[in-house]
Amino acid sequence: MVTVNEAKEKIIANTSHLSTQNRSLADAAGYVLAKDIIAPIALPSFRQSSMDGYAIIHSDVAENGTSLKLAGESKAGQTLTPDLKPGSAIRIFTGAPVPESATAVIMQEHTEVIGGHVLINEYPVPAGKNVREVGRQIKEGTVALTAGTYLSPGSIGFLQGMSVSQATVYRKPKIGLLITGDELLKVGDPLSHGKIYESNSAMLIAALAQDGILDIELKYAEDNLASTVQALIELLEQNDVILASGGISVGDYDFVGTSLQEIGAETIFYKVRQKPGKPLLFAKKDEKAIFALPGNPASSLVCYYEYVFPAIRKMLGHDNPFLKSLKLPIKYAYSFDGERDEFLKALVEEDEVMPLDGQESFALRSFAIANAIIYLPVSQNKVEAGDLVEVHLLPF
Structure with missing residues (x-):
C-alpha cells in the first residue's frame, strides 16, 4: 500500500507526453502546443489608433483650446494614409492607420469641431497617446506562444490575427473503458431484486469529455477471469489508457487484478492509504497506462480526479496536470479515526469550503452538487470550523 503522495508521484513518473500532430487552427482549440509558435508578422503590423478622434502632432498643442486645421480622414481598412502637416489634424477612427508624422490621437470627447478646424480641449498631450505602435502586442520573429500553452479561445484568436493556420500539438489519448459486474443493468432494462443500474461508464465518459477526450x-465483462482477460486484451490493442471500473477489491468475483497479471501488465502499485478509493491499482503494459478503479461510484470518481485526471493531463502536455489546489477555511468541524487520508466531497462558496452530507463511497448525490474535494491527511484528522484545509477544485 502506498500513500496518496507516493501514488501521485509514481503515476506522473510513469506517464509521458503523447506523440504530436499538426492540426489546423480551426480544430486546435483545447489542445496543448508541443512546439513554440513564432510570430510571422508584428501585431499591430502598422501604427493604429486606439480611439475615435483626431491624429495630431502632440507638440502643436501649446495650450487648452488649441485650434488645428482639419486636413483629412483615416478609417479602418484604409490602405492609403493621408499626410499630416504641422498645425493640422486628421479625423481618425479606432483601428485606422495613424499617419507617420502623427505622434498622438486625441479622443473625440476632448475636441470640438468649428468650421474646418478642431479645438483640442486637452493639455498637455503626451507623445504616443492613444497610438498603438508597430509590434506593441508582439514583434515579428519573436515567440508568440510557447510549447505547453493550452490553446484557449483567446489563443486561437491571437494566432489567427497573425494568419497562423496550423499548430503542432500533443494528440489526445484513446481511452479503453472496461465495466465489470454481473449485478449491473443498462439503462432501460427492467429492474429486478439484487440488480443496480450501471452509472460509472456515463460518469467517466462525462469526466473525460471535460478535457475534450x-x-x-x-x-463490459462478465464476472469471470476469461471474460475479463479477453476484454483487457482487446482494449489494449487500440487504446493508450485503460480504465477498468470494479472488480479490483478482494472479493471472490474480483478478477481485474488477476487478469492484469495474466496479460503481463506491470503493477506499479496496488492500494492507496486513503478513503474512499483504497483499492486503486495502477499498472503499465507496453507503455500504456492502466487504472483499475473501485466499483463504488464516488470512490471511482475521486480516484479519477485525483489520479487519472493528472495522468491524462500530463499526456496532453500540461505542465501542471493536477487539480487546482488552494487553502480555504472549512465551514464545519470535522474529524475522523483510522490511518487513511480522507477525500471529502465539498462545496466552495464565498471563500470557504463546506463538506457535504453523504460521504459514503457509493453516494453520488453529493458529488452531483460538489465543486471541490477536501483533502485531509491523517495528520489533520481533526479540524475545527474556520481551520484552513487543502481544497482541490473540480474542473467545470
Missing part, C-alpha cells in the same frame, strides 16, 4: 471504447 471523446475517443472512448467501452466494453
